[in-house]
Amino acid sequence: MSRSLPRIRDVALAAGVSTATVSRALSHPDRVSQETRDRVRAAVEKTGYTVNLAARNLRRRQTGSIVVLVPNLANPFFSLILSSIAGAISPAGYNVLIADTAQARGNEGRIFDYLSNNRADGLILLDGCLADEIRLSREQAKALPPLVFACEWIDDTDLPSVRVDNEEGARLAIRHLAGLGHRRIGHILGPLENVLTSARAKGAAEEITAQGLERRDDWFFSGDFSMASGAAAARRWLSMKERPTAMFCSSDEMAFGFISELHRHGLAVPDDVSVVGFDNIAIAERFVPALTTVHQPRDTIGRLAAEMLLALIDKDGAAAKDASLKSGHEVLPVELVIRESTRALS
Amino acid sequence: MSRSLPRIRDVALAAGVSTATVSRALSHPDRVSQETRDRVRAAVEKTGYTVNLAARNLRRRQTGSIVVLVPNLANPFFSLILSSIAGAISPAGYNVLIADTAQARGNEGRIFDYLSNNRADGLILLDGCLADEIRLSREQAKALPPLVFACEWIDDTDLPSVRVDNEEGARLAIRHLAGLGHRRIGHILGPLENVLTSARAKGAAEEITAQGLERRDDWFFSGDFSMASGAAAARRWLSMKERPTAMFCSSDEMAFGFISELHRHGLAVPDDVSVVGFDNIAIAERFVPALTTVHQPRDTIGRLAAEMLLALIDKDGAAAKDASLKSGHEVLPVELVIRESTRALS
DNA sequence: TTCCGTTGTGTAATCGATTACAACCGGATA
DNA sequence: TATCCGGTTGTAATCGATTACACAACGGAA
Secondary structure, three states: OOOOOOOHHHHHHHHOOOHHHHHHHHHOHHHOOHHHHHHHHHHHHHHOOOOOHHHHHHHHOOOOEEEEEEOOOOOHHHHHHHHHHHHHHHHHOOEEEEEEHHHHHHOOOHHHHHHOOOOOOEEEEOOHHHHHHHHHHHHOOOOOOOEEEEOOOOOOOOOOEEEEOHHHHHHHHHHHHHHOOOOOEEEEOOOOOOHHHHHHHHHHHHHHHHOOOOOOHHHEEOOOOOHHHHHHHHHHHHOOOOOOOEEEEOOHHHHHHHHHHHHHOOOOOOOOOEEEEEEOOHHHHOOOOOOEEEEOOHHHHHHHHHHHHHHHHHHHHHOOOOHHHHOOEEEEOOEEEOOOOOOOOO | OOOOOOOHHHHHHHHOOOHHHHHHHHHOHHHOOHHHHHHHHHHHHHHOOOOOHHHHHHHHOOOOEEEEEEOOOOOHHHHHHHHHHHHHHHHHOOEEEEEEHHHHHHOOOHHHHHHOOOOOOEEEEOOHHHHHHHHHHHHOOOOOOOEEEEOOOOOOOOOOEEEEOHHHHHHHHHHHHHHOOOOOEEEEOOOOOOHHHHHHHHHHHHHHHHOOOOOOHHHEEOOOOOHHHHHHHHHHHHOOOOOOOEEEEOOHHHHHHHHHHHHHOOOOOOOOOEEEEEEOOHHHHHOOOOOEEEEOOHHHHHHHHHHHHHHHHHHHHHOOOOHHHHOOEEEEOOEEEOOOOOOOOO
8 A cells, every 4th residue: 555655766667768867857957858857847746756865865975964063952042043044054955953962962972973974964063062072073083074163163273153243242231331331340151161251251351441440350250151040140249248230141041040030139120230131032122121132143143154064065075175164254243232121320 | 085984894894794794783783692793893993883874764764864843943932842852862863853834834845845754754743733734645645754743733633742731721820810819811812723822712711701700802812922922912901991900821922022011111010910821931930020821841742742753653663553652642731830920919 | 971079868886784585503302 | 313493694685866887869070
C-alpha cells in the first residue's frame, strides 16, 4: 500500500529521459533544452517527486544544514535573531539546526560534535564562550566548517562576526544619564568572561570618566544577564549607604530584575533611581515603567550573519578564500531608546 | 592537505576487520564479540571517525531529523518548549529542525514541504492553524510522518497531542477573581480560529455563569495573544461606561499590553482593575506588578511531546500501530499562580 | 564533402554506511 | 564420525542522486 516515495528514476521514466537529465533539469536548468525542461517539470508534477536529501548530500559531500549554537534557547533575546537567521538561510536550501550549548555542555563532546565539519556545512555562533573549543579544534588542525559569530565574538582571532557597537551603546547610556544630571552612576555587569560584558563595561567606565564623574568599583555590580542576577544586584544596591542614583544594566532582563526587586521593597523607578537597559527586547516597551534601553537591531544581526555565512560557504567551495570576508567584522550602530525608566535627578 | 574525513573503511583497515563488522560494532554492539568491539573502538578513537549521516540516512531510508513547526519563533512562550523538546530529542540521535510557520506561510508550499515525510522522520506541531494543511494532505492520501501536537491541537481528528487543561485554567482564573469579590469580569480573547482561544473562553464563560455573575459579550475583548492586542483592549476598556473590574487575559503578553497601556493612561493594576494572565512565562514573575497567571508546565509539555513522538516513530517502524498511542491526548494539569496583579475588590 | 565546435543526452561510476546472506568455526549431540 | 547449532565475521548488494565522460546530432567553416 504505502509504496515508497517516487524516485528520480520514476520521473525519468515518466518524462522519457534519463535520470541524469532529470537531475540536470532540476539543478542546472540551463544545461538542458527548453523542451526537456518542460517535460521534466511536468513529470515531476505528475509523480509528486521531491529529491531525497540524504542521497543528494551524500553525493555532494555536504550535510545540507547550518547549525546555530545558542547559549540559551529559553532566552527571548535570541528568538528574533534565530527567526531572521532562519529566514535568510532557508531560501538558500539549507536546514537550520538550532542547538542549545547550555544543554550540550552537559554531555561532554556534543559541542565538538557540532563543530566537526561533518555535521554542518556552516556554523553561526551566538555564544562567544565557545572560544576554548574553537581554539582547541584549530590547534588539532581539525577542519572547522565556515563559521560566523553573531552578537558575541572572539577577540584574538580573525573569525568573522556581526555585532553592534557595544562600547558606544554603553557610552550613549551613560551620556544620557549624565545629561539628566546624574553624578553617581552604577552598572550591572554580565558574566565576567563574556566579551559583551567587558565591551559594555569598558564603554561605561570610559564615559563615566569622560563626564568627569566618580567611578567606584563597588558601583559595578556583578551579574549574568539574567533577571535573577538583576534582582540580586538590587538587593545589594538597597544595602548600600551611598547608592548610585542611576543604573546602567548590561541587559534588559537584568534591568527588569532590578526594577522588580526594588518594587518589592517599595521603591519605584524612575522616582528613586533611573535605569537603562541593553538590548531593547520586545517587552521593554511594555514594561512598567517602559524601559529606556540601547537598541540592538536583532533582525539585521541575524540576517547579516546568515548572509556572511552563505558567502563564506560559496567562497570555500570556489576555493577562493577572500580574506576580507574570512575575517570581516560587521559592527552595526546602536541607538538609545528613551522611555520612562530614566528621569532627571530631582 | 585537507584529506577528506575518515570513512568506515579506514576504521575497518585500522582494526583489521571488515566494514560490516565496524558498522555492527557501532550500532549493534551485542552482535559482535567483546574483543572485536574493543579493537573497533580503539580504531575509531585513533582515526577520529564519525559516521556520515547522509550515508546512514540514505541507507536506512530515513532523514534523521524531527521538524518542529512554531507559529512564531520570536514569541518567548515557545523558547522553553523548544529547548525541552531539543533536550529530549537530541539524545535519541535526531536533529531538531525548527521552522517558523509565519515565515513559511510567505512562500507557498514551504509548509507542505515539511509535512511531506521525506523531510522529517517526525513532526511536532506547536501550531494548530495547520489544520487545513493536514486535512488536505490526508485527503490526498499523502503520507504524513508521525506527528504530535503540543499546546495546540485539532479537535475533530484523533491526532495525538500534549496540552494543558485550558478550560480548567480559565475556570481557576475566574474563580480566583470571583473569590476576590469581583462581579464584573472581562476576558481578552486570543485569535478567533484558535483552539486555545475557544477552550479558554469557554471555561471562562462557564465559570462566570457558574459563579452567578453577569456575562456580557462586550466584556469579551478580541485579541491575538500579542502585547499590542492587549494594549488595544485596554483602550477599549478605557472608553467603556461600565467597565469590568477584573480582566482575565488569554495570554501573559496580552496582560502586559493591557497593564502597560492602562499605566500610560494613569491607571494602575491592581488598584484600578485586577488582571490575570495565562502561560506564566518567565517575565510574569518580574513584571510590575508581578502577574497572577495560569501556569503551563512548558518543559513538561515539550518533553512529553518529544517522548510521544519518539514512541510513535518506533511503533511505526515496528508496524505495530498502537491505537492508544496514535491518538493519545495528554492533558496536563494547570495551576494558578497568585501574585500582585489581582486584589480584592475594594 | 569533411572537419570542428557546440549543445544536449545517456551510461555508469560514485558518495559512505548498512545489512541480507553466506561462510566459517568450535563444540555438542546422535 | 557425521551432523547440527549458535556465535562471529566477511562479501557484496543496496539506498537515490549527481556528474565525469562519452557520444550523437547539428550547423557552419574550409
